[in-house]
Amino acid sequence: MSIEALVEISRFYGTNPDYVLAGGGNTSWKDSDTLYVKGSGIALASVVPASFVKMDRNALARIWEKSYLKASDERESAVLADMMAARKAGEEQKRPSVEALLHDILPFAFVVHLHPALVNGLTCSQRGEAAMKEIFDHKAFWIPSTNPGYILAKQVKTAMEYYLAKYSKPTAIIFLQNHGVFAGAESVEGIKELYVEVMSKIGAMIRRKPDFAGEIRESGGAVVEITRTLAELAGGSAAFLCDHEIAALVKDRTSFAPVSSAFTPDHIVYAGSDPLFSEAKTETGLREAWKNHIQKTGRNPKIIAVQGLGVFGAAATEKAAGLALELFRDAVKVAVYAESFGGPRFMTRDQIEFINNWEVERFRSGVSTK
Numbered sequence: 001m002s003i004e005a006l007v008e009i010s011r012f013y014g015t016n017p018d019y020v021l022a023g024g025g026n027t028s029w030k031d032s033d034t035l036y037v038k039g040s041g042i043a044l045a046s047v048v049p050a051s052f053v054k055m056d057r058n059a060l061a062r063i064w065e066k067s068y069l070k071a072s073d074e075r076e077s078a079v080l081a082d083m084m085a086a087r088k089a090g091e092e093q094k095r096p097s098v099e100a101l102l103h104d105i106l107p108f109a110f111v112v113h114l115h116p117a118l119v120n121g122l123t124c125s126q127r128g129e130a131a132m133k134e135i136f137d138h139k140a141f142w143i144p145s146t147n148p149g150y151i152l153a154k155q156v157k158t159a160m161e162y163y164l165a166k167y168s169k170p171t172a173i174i175f176l177q178n179h180g181v182f183a184g185a186e187s188v189e190g191i192k193e194l195y196v197e198v199m200s201k202i203g204a205m206i207r208r209k210p211d212f213a214g215e216i217r218e219s220g221g222a223v224v225e226i227t228r229t230l231a232e233l234a235g236g237s238a239a240f241l242c243d244h245e246i247a248a249l250v251k252d253r254t255s256f257a258p259v260s261s262a263f264t265p266d267h268i269v270y271a272g273s274d275p276l277f278s279e280a281k282t283e284t285g286l287r288e289a290w291k292n293h294i295q296k297t298g299r300n301p302k303i304i305a306v307q308g309l310g311v312f313g314a315a316a317t318e319k320a321a322g323l324a325l326e327l328f329r330d331a332v333k334v335a336v337y338a339e340s341f342g343g344p345r346f347m348t349r350d351q352i353e354f355i356n357n358w359e360v361e362r363f364r365s366g367v368s369t370k
Ligand SMILES: [Zn+2]
Pocket: 025, 099, 113, 114, 115, 179, 180
């Protein structure tokens, strides 16, 4: 049964941190009338057949015949309503991945979408598109950074049609700028071959790897004090992380620049879009920096870098604070890998705000950090 193969391939990548963090990514399998796509907020590592939402492909196809309002909020909620209506009978309790539409239009039985740090070193870099062409020629295509959901699916659909007309076959690899990669194949073996190719070809271009030696998770004195203060400010929990790479980044504000904003939607969802960099280590200084940050951004920071010390994750729960640090470390990897492709490139401010305000993403972070 192919649903079993779908579960197997989902867990295969879901349990490998080189491919998946915090459950990020999604997978699907389809036949001619049903799409089985992972439910939103469910970790790939722990999926079972029931984790997939059965969707009516004819109903999904009809979404393309409709015209939606231009304003993003109204449009996304109308598309979401139509997507929910495309669930098959008995699936009403499930919420499909926000990328279900995109899964549906890719003409492959299996589709695996992931956000590996190595891949994002390419997709979040200044020379990403040019480098992709050098590495993959026309075996892959590039989708410029765009808001997820309907607009992204539409852009991929257009690119897909163009590619099909030009090369007479669909491309199996799609890189999404500041987001990740989609791979499609007729079998799970085909998917694995594609990912081996993607990871080894990009890996061969990497000139420097992040140095995560010397990891410190807790230490006495200042770290204990600051952890307590930040946990209180976040109304929950805080955790500390430092290693050689992070120590170099927190030397001063300038050295922190490569990780000072958001690379992908996942980074925003779990680690926030704006890390706080604090020169101050005293309680008063930190409280002041926290207050200024809220005034400037309208929300609590989830990552707090303290000069000369390391980074703290702070959030409402211990799990969320831990995830913030995990995604920050992923951002560090992305920044280091991007050095090999002309240096890091963040999402634009508009794109960052779209994610910060997106109901679908709020749902997702709510599900997976509880
Ligand atoms: Zn994604």
